[in-house]
Amino acid sequence: MPTYASLALVAVAVSTLAAAPFYLSDYGVGLLIGMSGYVTLATAWALFSGPTRYVSLATVAFFGIGAYTVAVFSETLPYPLVLLLAAAIGGTVAAVVGLSTLRLAGVYFVIFTFGLAELVRQTVTWWEVNITGTLGRYIFLPFEGRHIYWQLLALLTVTMLIGWLIGRSRIGLALKAIGDDEAVAAHAGIDVTRTKLVLFVLSATIITLVGAIQAPRWTYIEPSIVFNPTVSFLTLIMALLGGPMRLWGPMVGAVPLFLLFEWLSANFPNHFSIFLGLLFILIVFVMPNGVLAKLEGIRKGAAQ
Amino acid sequence: MFEHIVNGLVLGGTYALIAMGLTMQYGIARIMNLAFGDTIIVACFGTYLLVSAFALSPLLALLILVPGAFVFSYAVFLALMQPLVARAPNREALEVDSILVTFGLLFVIQGILLVIFGGAYTSYSYLNVGVNVLGTTVSANRLLAFVMALVFGGALMFVLFRTRWGMMLRAVELAPESAPLYGIDVDRVARYAFAVGGALAASGGVVVSMYQTFTATAGVVFTMKALIVVILGGKGSLIGALIAGIVLGIVETLVAAYIDPGLTLAATYAVFLAILLFRPTGLFGSAA
Numbered sequence: 001m002p003t004y005a006s007l008a009l010v011a012v013a014v015s016t017l018a019a020a021p022f023y024l025s026d027y028g029v030g031l032l033i034g035m036s037g038y039v040t041l042a043t044a045w046a047l048f049s050g051p052t053r054y055v056s057l058a059t060v061a062f063f064g065i066g067a068y069t070v071a072v073f074s075e076t077l078p079y080p081l082v083l084l085l086a087a088a089i090g091g092t093v094a095a096v097v098g099l100s101t102l103r104l105a106g107v108y109f110v111i112f113t114f115g116l117a118e119l120v121r122q123t124v125t126w127w128e129v130n131i132t133g134t135l136g137r138y139i140f141l142p143f144e145g146r147h148i149y150w151q152l153l154a155l156l157t158v159t160m161l162i163g164w165l166i167g168r169s170r171i172g173l174a175l176k177a178i179g180d181d182e183a184v185a186a187h188a189g190i191d192v193t194r195t196k197l198v199l200f201v202l203s204a205t206i207i208t209l210v211g212a213i214q215a216p217r218w219t220y221i222e223p224s225i226v227f228n229p230t231v232s233f234l235t236l237i238m239a240l241l242g243g244p245m246r247l248w249g250p251m252v253g254a255v256p257l258f259l260l261f262e263w264l265s266a267n268f269p270n271h272f273s274i275f276l277g278l279l280f281i282l283i284v285f286v287m288p289n290g291v292l293a294k295l296e297g298i299r300k301g302a303a304q
Numbered sequence: 305m306f307e308h309i310v311n312g313l314v315l316g317g318t319y320a321l322i323a324m325g326l327t328m329q330y331g332i333a334r335i336m337n338l339a340f341g342d343t344i345i346v347a348c349f350g351t352y353l354l355v356s357a358f359a360l361s362p363l364l365a366l367l368i369l370v371p372g373a374f375v376f377s378y379a380v381f382l383a384l385m386q387p388l389v390a391r392a393p394n395r396e397a398l399e400v401d402s403i404l405v406t407f408g409l410l411f412v413i414q415g416i417l418l419v420i421f422g423g424a425y426t427s428y429s430y431l432n433v434g435v436n437v438l439g440t441t442v443s444a445n446r447l448l449a450f451v452m453a454l455v456f457g458g459a460l461m462f463v464l465f466r467t468r469w470g471m472m473l474r475a476v477e478l479a480p481e482s483a484p485l486y487g488i489d490v491d492r493v494a495r496y497a498f499a500v501g502g503a504l505a506a507s508g509g510v511v512v513s514m515y516q517t518f519t520a521t522a523g524v525v526f527t528m529k530a531l532i533v534v535i536l537g538g539k540g541s542l543i544g545a546l547i548a549g550i551v552l553g554i555v556e557t558l559v560a561a562y563i564d565p566g567l568t569l570a571a572t573y574a575v576f577l578a579i580l581l582f583r584p585t586g587l588f589g590s591a592a
Binding site for chain 1: 387404405416527534564
């Protein structure tokens with residue numbers, strides 16, 4: 001049960017984070033945007049992939065869909081409507097992908113999502129070149145860094161709230177059962193496919209919104225920028241490091257890794273993906289359930 | 305029209321070859337290798353290097369790269385996959401772990417290629433002359449690529465269906481739990497199957513590099529296509545992979561010729577979606 005103390009703690013943390021832009025330089029705000037973006041991505045990714053153990057490699061497909069929707073419609077539609085539209089498109093794509101793959105074995109889902117970003121990128125490129133005749137678009141929205149940051153912070157808070165609510169609802173229990181043993185869950189009367197589908201659409205919609213909110217940061221976007229596969233990879237590795245089975249896990253993984261990646265890409269831009277790959281392999285070998293589970297294991301070991 | 309069918313056959317032959325490699329790794333060694341396409345790309349760049357810097361023929365490059373890929377894949381299996389196999393409580397857990405580790409490996413290989421060769425489209429010219437085949441002109445390198453795919457595919461079929469070692473591989477593919485009862489060392493077979501899969505990927509890479517441009521980041525697309533061919537043909541079915549590879553090659557060539565070259569991947573995905581919706585066990589697969 002949430003005690004009033006922990007509620008107050010969360011409220012203090014959120015308001016401190018919300019006030020941060022007033023005390024930081026532009027560079028600091030930029031870091032906060034990137035960090036809150038990745039924490040949200042990793043948390044949303046883990047909403048679905050944590051309990052079901054279905055590894056989604058399509059994060060950047062949805063992220064890019066969000067960013068592109070903003071680029072296309074920000075001139076003609078009011079901003080809140082653009083966000084709603086982005087969420088709707090992302091959710092629909094997720095529903096189509098989910099409906100066709102989630103009733104099959106998990107590996108089909110992984111394979112399908114693996115190439116999805118490349119498919120969307122090539123299709124958008126084809127569309128822009130052949131139908132609209134432009135590649136690359138400008139986004140002119142009157143946002144400063146802190147406005148984007150506040151939106152991301154709000155989205156993150158909502159995402160954490162959803163994660164927390166799922167954890168204590170019937171659907172959360174159903175998810176845990178599916179993660180443990182799908183056959184048993186199905187026999188216990190859980191509609192396995194529907195549960196997975198709902199979660200996948202929810203997670204993908206949040207990821208789409210992260211892309212949409214962050215889009216004005218770029219000013220200029222084109223398919224190769226917003227459909228960069230590194231985003232999927234970073235999200236996955238952050239969630240795994242922290243532990244995708246826990247609500248706070250992705251955040252614990254995302255914050256230090258984001259700072260590490262910032263440093264790496266500033267100092268070793270050419271060797272970035274080599275480090276990334278090696279680090280990732282190391283994480284899978286050393287702490288397959290994430291750092292929180294590892295710490296818990298160590299603490300239990302010390303107590304005995 | 306006929307010209308496109310011939311080109312589709314050539315492309316399809318290559319797809320079938322690399323899909324057979326993936327079948328060896330996924331069907332027999334039980335490892336879903338997301339870095340599979342990057343083995344192909346490494347072989348492409350290796351051939352490019354040997355052809356442009358040492359003026360070797362791509363056929364000689366084959367003699368260096370295929371054994372090299374065999375040794376590399378064997379080492380990868382020993383160092384990265386064997387510990388995962390040992391710790392995994394069941395097949396699903398192994399699948400997730402191997403997907404994650406090979407996803408990391410993909411970024412390592414891709415990063416190394418980017419450092420050495422950069423991100424540009426690369427190609428070299430080899431046997432770029434037209435040959436008359438039944439009235440249409442096909443470039444000689446494509447024709448050679450097709451013949452090589454047939455030779456490698458045929459050799460693999462022979463080994464699998466006519467030798468004792470091949471029978472052991474098929475036994476592990478069919479019944480990994482019962483194979484040890486007949487004195488088959490499943491781990492050993494898996495190691496070799498994984499290495500042979502890597503060698504086939506490399507031979508596919510040499511073949512592809514003779515008639516296509518390639519980039520350091522194109523591995524993902526090759527992995528995807530190989531996976532789609534495997535699923536379309538039915539997991540573990542080599543004949544299925546052969547036919548499915550050719551189907552995919554022809555579909556792609558026709559889409560590129562009559563609709564738009566930019567939509568080939570979309571066409572591949574449409575084929576994939578159709579199989580998932582209507583026949584998830586593949587054309588030649590039985591229910592798992």
